[in-house]
Amino acid sequence: MSQPQIVIILHNTLSALGVSHLISDHFGLACHCAASIDEVLSLPADGIDLVVTDPQHYVEHLRYFLPRKSRVLVVADRATNDSQDIILLDSHADTEQIIDRLRQLLGNHEQENTSSLLSQRETDVLRLVASGMINKEIADRLHISINTVLTHRKNITAKLGIKSVSGLSFYAMMNGIIAPR
Amino acid sequence: MQSIPLIQSETKLSDIVIAEPTVVNVLNRFGIDLGVGDLTVGRACHKLGIDNELFVVILNTYLHESYFPERIGPSFKATTIVNYLEQTNNSYERFQIPTIERHFQFLISKSDPGNNNLGLMLQFFMEMKQQLLDRIGHDRAKWFPQVLEAERTASGLPESPLRQQGTDTDTVEDKLDDLISMIVIHLKGDHDRYLTLAVLFALANLKKDIMQNNRIRNRLLRPMFQALSHR
Numbered sequence: 001m002s003q004p005q006i007v008i009i010l011h012n013t014l015s016a017l018g019v020s021h022l023i024s025d026h027f028g029l030a031c032h033c034a035a036s037i038d039e040v041l042s043l044p045a046d047g048i049d050l051v052v053t054d055p056q057h058y059v060e061h062l063r064y065f066l067p068r069k070s071r072v073l074v075v076a077d078r079a080t081n082d083s084q085d086i087i088l089l090d091s092h093a094d095t096e097q098i099i100d101r102l103r104q105l106l107g108n109h110e111q112e113n114t115s116s117l118l119s120q121r122e123t124d125v126l127r128l129v130a131s132g133m134i135n136k137e138i139a140d141r142l143h144i145s146i147n148t149v150l151t152h153r154k155n156i157t158a159k160l161g162i163k164s165v166s167g168l169s170f171y172a173m174m175n176g177i178i179a180p181r
Numbered sequence: 182m183q184s185i186p187l188i189q190s191e192t193k194l195s196d197i198v199i200a201e202p203t204v205v206n207v208l209n210r211f212g213i214d215l216g217v218g219d220l221t222v223g224r225a226c227h228k229l230g231i232d233n234e235l236f237v238v239i240l241n242t243y244l245h246e247s248y249f250p251e252r253i254g255p256s257f258k259a260t261t262i263v264n265y266l267e268q269t270n271n272s273y274e275r276f277q278i279p280t281i282e283r284h285f286q287f288l289i290s291k292s293d294p295g296n297n298n299l300g301l302m303l304q305f306f307m308e309m310k311q312q313l314l315d316r317i318g319h320d321r322a323k324w325f326p327q328v329l330e331a332e333r334t335a336s337g338l339p340e341s342p343l344r345q346q347g348t349d350t351d352t353v354e355d356k357l358d359d360l361i362s363m364i365v366i367h368l369k370g371d372h373d374r375y376l377t378l379a380v381l382f383a384l385a386n387l388k389k390d391i392m393q394n395n396r397i398r399n400r401l402l403r404p405m406f407q408a409l410s411h412r
Contacts (some may be wrong), residue, residue: 028370029297161366166349167359170305171367174298181304 003135006031008052009040015075015091026099026176027106037061050105058086073105095179102103103176105136117159123177129165130172187248188240190223190233191263197240206390207243210268211236226351241267241402243393247352253405259332262324262402269394270317273387278310288376296370302363306384308409309356311410328402331409354395357388 010016011162020031030178034040037057040048041064051065052073053060058065065072075089076119089101118126121142128138139146157163163173185200186192194217197204205215216331222240226233235257241248285303294298364381 024295025297028293028298030295161362162359164355164359166308167305167349167356167363170301171363174301174363174367174369180297180301 004138005048006052007034007040007043007048008032009034009037009057010052010054010075011056012054016052019075022095022099023102023106025181027102029106040064052089073101078080097177098171099176118156122152122156122159124154125149126168126172127177129153129156129180130169132169185244187242188222188237189224190221190237192197192222193217194220194222194225197244201244203386203389204244204260205239206269207240207265210265210272210399216307224227231261232258238401239397242396246396248396249400253401253408257405259328259402259405259409262397262405263328266320266394266398266402267325269390270320274317277383277387277390278313281306281387282310283378284376284380284383288351288373288380291376293371296372296404298367298369302360305356305360305363309353309360312356313353328406328409331406335409338399354388356393357384359389360384361388 006029008016008019010019016033016173020033023029023031027080031052035054037060040051040053041061048071050073051068054063054075056143058072064102069086073087073089075091077091089098095103124142125138128141133141135146135149136150142149154162156168160168160171169178173180185197187199192209194213198208198215198217198282208214212229217225220228222237223233225231226236232254234254236248238254238257239262242250276405282303283297285306289299289303361381361384364377366383368377
């Protein structure tokens with residue numbers, strides 16, 4: 001399967017490099033940091049799977065971004081919820097939240113990724129197991145019973161072939177579910 | 182795969198090794214090298230001064246998962262098994278683990294530097310390695326000396342756990358299984374195919390050897406130690 005084509009166009013060079021580095025480090029995917037918006041506009045639209053941009057570029061080039069908004073990630077300050085179907089990334093979120101957000105988006109382009117074997121709830125449980133929580137803490141955090149946690153853990157182990165807590169933690173790091181130690 | 186018949190005193194070493202080459206690990210730890218000619222188990226024992234019945238039991242325990250020794254013979258020496266397991270631990274520490282580590286390092290150096298999966302797998306391996314070395318340290322410092330002391334004095338000694346106590350409940354065996362699963366099921370990105378296989382085979386060999394020797398620890402040495410402790 002070919003790798004998704006990811007283009008980054010941000011006014012802030014350090015932010016662009018940071019996003020590129022995170023994607024490369026956690027998902028093993030290469031990004032292209034465009035020098036200008038004109039370069040992005042000149043690229044064949046069908047060849048781009050994800051554009052990472054900022055609100056200024058987005059607003060200035062609505063005609064380009066709106067038709068492909070499901071493939072555009074807008075890096076914004078203090079963004080809490082996606083609004084008007086715009087996919088936002090809070091630049092002030094912690095590393096784990098940013099990776100989680102990127103994983104949600106990049107997961108759409110990686111149907112063969114084994115993490116897609118897990119349901120969203122199982123991924124939530126895995127994240128908490130990998131963070132070192134015991135079953136009761138996980139149950140309290142997710143507002144589910146301990147038996148449900150145990151069922152999720154059993155399913156996770158069956159799907160991934162990994163049973164140790166340590167192994168699950170490393171799997172979670174390998175797949176961007178938690179930040180590396 | 183052809184199943185191996187139960188080993189007898191008259192069984193030729195060459196027949197055993199050809200049927201199951203991993204048994205060379207056991208022979209080497211008893212000081213028997215390849216080039217066994219037509220040596221039988223019984224003649225090898227006589228040559229090396231090992232108890233014949235015990236050696237047969239060790240080989241069968243190592244080779245057959247469903248084998249349980251019927252009895253612990255009066256001539257069985259815990260010292261023989263402790264010496265064997267010490268050789269086994271030395272082999273893990275000095276040869277098998279460093280070999281896997283070298284293969285892993287080489288694999289990472291030849292793979293896409295942007296792929297962090299292999300680096301994380303190596304970190305996981307290093308964690309498993311430390312746990313195995315801790316277990317070996319516990320064998321050397323506590324369990325084996327207790328067994329030898331119990332045999333020497335045949336006095337009542339407190340039973341020692343087989344594994345080092347600790348907060349980490351994941352066993353070395355679990356982690357080895359998980360690492361193998363990670364490579365087989367979850368490996369991603371560009372990597373050198375042959376070096377990956379080298380890592381995988383070395384891990385699988387180590388896992389098999391540990392599982393086989395766990396049977397010798399749990400089905401032979403532990404009951405012997407219990408019997409000695411209650412004399």
